[in-house]
Amino acid sequence: MSEYILEVKGLKTYFNHSHTRVPAVDGVDLAIRKGETLGIVGESGCGKSITAMSILRLLPPEASIVDGQVLFKGNDLAGMSELQMTKIRGNEISMIFQEPMTSLNPAYTVGFQIGEAIRTHRKMDKKQAGASPSTC
Numbered sequence: 848m849s850e851y852i853l854e855v856k857g858l859k860t861y862f863n864h865s866h867t868r869v870p871a872v873d874g875v876d877l878a879i880r881k882g883e884t885l886g887i888v889g890e891s892g893c894g895k896s897i898t899a900m901s902i903l904r905l906l907p908p909e910a911s912i913v914d915g916q917v918l919f920k921g922n923d924l925a926g927m928s929e930l931q932m933t934k935i936r937g938n939e940i941s942m943i944f945q946e947p948m949t950s951l952n953p954a955y956t957v958g959f960q961i962g963e964a965i966r967t968h969r970k971m972d973k974k975q976a977g978a979s980p981s982t983c
């Protein structure tokens with residue numbers, strides 16, 4: 848077993864636009880041990896969000912991982928089925944999105960939406976998850 852909880856090796860994520868492939872992430876390597884924090888710094892548009900979205904497999908349809916590995920607890924997320932990913936995403940590995948106006952649904956309370964991940968992966972009702980139905 849690797850000493851790292853997350854290891855990204857040679858990650859390449861490209862956008863497909865009318866017969867051209869535009870590289871957004873072009874060979875990223877990183878490794879994080881359990882309990883470690885890693886900050887990724889770079890100018891706007893350099894690929895920080897697309898790197899994170901590639902790890903979580905939350906890419907828009909026009910983007911795809913074209914090469915590399917995303918080893919989480921030794922398993923390659925880049926090669927997993929969507930069904931396998933839904934069991935891991937929001938349960939063992941999650942993303943806190945940058946833009947609340949686009950990542951949260953204004954029709955639901957923040958508490959309801961945060962509680963949704965807990966309810967999906969744990970055997971809890973809304974109250975237990977801390978999201979009262981009256982606030983939905």
Ligand SMILES: Nc1ncnc2c1ncn2[C@@H]1O[C@H](COP(=O)(O)OP(=O)(O)OP(=O)(O)O)[C@@H](O)[C@H]1O
Nearest residue numbers: 862871889890891892893894895896897898907909
């Ligand atoms: N739908 C898209 N089609 C084509 N290119 C895209 C698309 N979405 C993002 N990109 C490009 O991918 C690159 C990486 O974008 P990304 O959002 O990862 O940057 P970022 O480092 O997170 O920037 P910021 O600091 O502004 O959040 C950028 O050049 C961006 O223009």
Ligand SMILES: [Mg+2]
Nearest residue numbers: 895896897945
């Ligand atoms: Mg970003």
